[in-house]
Amino acid sequence: MTTVSLTVNGKAVSANVDPRTLLVQLLRENLRLTGTHVGCDTSQCGACVVHLDGKAVKSCTTLAVAVDGASVTTIEGLAHDGTLHPMQEAFREHHGLQCGFCTPGMIMAAVDMVNRRGHQLDEKTIREDLDGNICRCTGYHNIVKAIAAGAEAMGKGAAPVRQAAE
Amino acid sequence: MYAFTYHKPTSARQAATLLAKKEDAKLLAGGHTLLPTMKQRLASPSALVDLGACADLKGITVKGRNIVIGAMTTHAEVADSPEVQSAIPALAYLAGHIGDPHVRHRGTIGGSVANNDPAADYPAALLALGATVVTNKRKLTAEDFFTGLYETALEEGEIITKVSFPIASKAGYAKFRNPASRYAMVGVFVAKRGSEIRVAVTGAGEGGVFRWPEAEAALKARFAPKSLDGLKHTAKGINGDIHADAEYRAHLIGVMAKQAVAQATGKA
Numbered sequence: 001m002t003t004v005s006l007t008v009n010g011k012a013v014s015a016n017v018d019p020r021t022l023l024v025q026l027l028r029e030n031l032r033l034t035g036t037h038v039g040c041d042t043s044q045c046g047a048c049v050v051h052l053d054g055k056a057v058k059s060c061t062t063l064a065v066a067v068d069g070a071s072v073t074t075i076e077g078l079a080h081d082g083t084l085h086p087m088q089e090a091f092r093e094h095h096g097l098q099c100g101f102c103t104p105g106m107i108m109a110a111v112d113m114v115n116r117r118g119h120q121l122d123e124k125t126i127r128e129d130l131d132g133n134i135c136r137c138t139g140y141h142n143i144v145k146a147i148a149a150g151a152e153a154m155g156k157g158a159a160p161v162r163q164a165a166e
Numbered sequence: 167m168y169a170f171t172y173h174k175p176t177s178a179r180q181a182a183t184l185l186a187k188k189e190d191a192k193l194l195a196g197g198h199t200l201l202p203t204m205k206q207r208l209a210s211p212s213a214l215v216d217l218g219a220c221a222d223l224k225g226i227t228v229k230g231r232n233i234v235i236g237a238m239t240t241h242a243e244v245a246d247s248p249e250v251q252s253a254i255p256a257l258a259y260l261a262g263h264i265g266d267p268h269v270r271h272r273g274t275i276g277g278s279v280a281n282n283d284p285a286a287d288y289p290a291a292l293l294a295l296g297a298t299v300v301t302n303k304r305k306l307t308a309e310d311f312f313t314g315l316y317e318t319a320l321e322e323g324e325i326i327t328k329v330s331f332p333i334a335s336k337a338g339y340a341k342f343r344n345p346a347s348r349y350a351m352v353g354v355f356v357a358k359r360g361s362e363i364r365v366a367v368t369g370a371g372e373g374g375v376f377r378w379p380e381a382e383a384a385l386k387a388r389f390a391p392k393s394l395d396g397l398k399h400t401a402k403g404i405n406g407d408i409h410a411d412a413e414y415r416a417h418l419i420g421v422m423a424k425q426a427v428a429q430a431t432g433k434a
Contacts, residue, residue: 002172018169019169019170019171019172019214020167020168020169020170022201041205042202042205043198043201043202043269044346044347046266046268049268052271055242055271056267056268056271057268057271057272058268058269058272061197061198061201061202061272062197062201062272063172063194063197063201063214063216065172065174065216066172066174066194066197066216066218068174109267109268112267112268113267116267129266129267131265131266131267131348132265132266132267132268132269133266
């Protein structure tokens with residue numbers, strides 16, 4: 001067993017884990033942060049996307065021991081004091097989900113997209129950058145609309161996403 | 167996943183010592199091939215030596231007429247590097263089209279090159295640009311390095327430290343992506359440096375990445391997409407699978423080669 005210490009959603013946490021433990025297992029099973037999902041478990045579907053030191057990664061393909069000392073943001077870390085993050089609000093407003101299974105990964109990927117590309121995202125860019133996230137209900141149309149709106153809302157001084165530096 | 171011991175050295179030298187000491191140890195770079203393989207129990211190393219904390223394996227520098235990329239540099243870092251974008255834009259483009267954004271945040275050039283997946287993108291760039299693979303023991307040309315399907319010249323205990331790319335005067339990369347995995351069904355990298363022209367093909371060959379001499383000769387006469395008109399690659403030795411048969415892939419080689427030249431000459 002190895003001790004892993006990291007900052008998750010702004011809080012210092014540590015856990016004693018077998019080296020085999022994946023980051024997603026640490027989040028879900030040790031920390032009970034079950035908003036991060038496991039869909040395919042083969043690095044394709046993106047339901048497990050979290051931010052690692054501010055960058056979107058697939059937590060099902062990352063060892064927990066490898067990210068010792070890092071800062072992780074999960075879907076649970078986006079809302080502040082009961083107010084949805086603008087990207088979450090945009091998904092609600094534009095009905096960017098049906099069953100909701102892929103949604104945490106979609107939203108974390110969307111916020112990462114804004115961090116990388118700014119607040120004005122065209123449809124082509126959004127669709128291309130959603131390469132790593134699969135949705136089996138919506139046909140993506142409303143997800144794309146939600147991300148464009150959420151990106152814009154994030155630029156209008158709506159509450160900033162909790163970042164790695166925090 | 168089977169159990170393993172985990173080690174996190176802070177330099178390539180420490181990593182080499184650990185690798186020599188632990189029997190059946192494997193190096194962990196970005197982990198985007200190794201971890202899925204271990205999850206499926208297709209690999210069961212007794213120890214993992216994680217290169218993630220080896221600062222000496224990271225970073226991008228311009229050295230004379232070369233771009234030198236540390237083995238642990240991620241695809242996203244290569245794609246976003248102003249140095250790479252200005253020296254060899256086709257290389258930045260290639261790195262920016264590997265997998266998806268999340269994969270590019272973890273996957274590394276060293277890991278990709280060491281794995282030599284027959285459908286990986288980087289091998290085509292290394293071969294076409296005449297890159298040198300630098301290890302903790304020696305320097306190898308791309309031609310000597312890639313030896314076959316998932317096979318490289320790397321020996322036991324040898325670690326890739328960096329890849330050095332001579333700056334080409336013109337270069338382009340075009341790939342026909344598998345719509346699900348984004349791996350190259352066929353990817354063609356063309357590069358012109360002085361009078362030397364190289365055309366390297368990935369995703370298609372039964373033995374992994376290879377050069378296409380006929381296309382190189384045709385482009386030597388004139389470096390333009392039109393020079394490849396009527397040139398067809400044989401389907402012999404080309405992969406066929408559920409995604410595309412050998413004839414289809416052979417045809418794609420010609421199409422992608424033309425697109426790559428168009429990109430290299432600014433006509434894409």
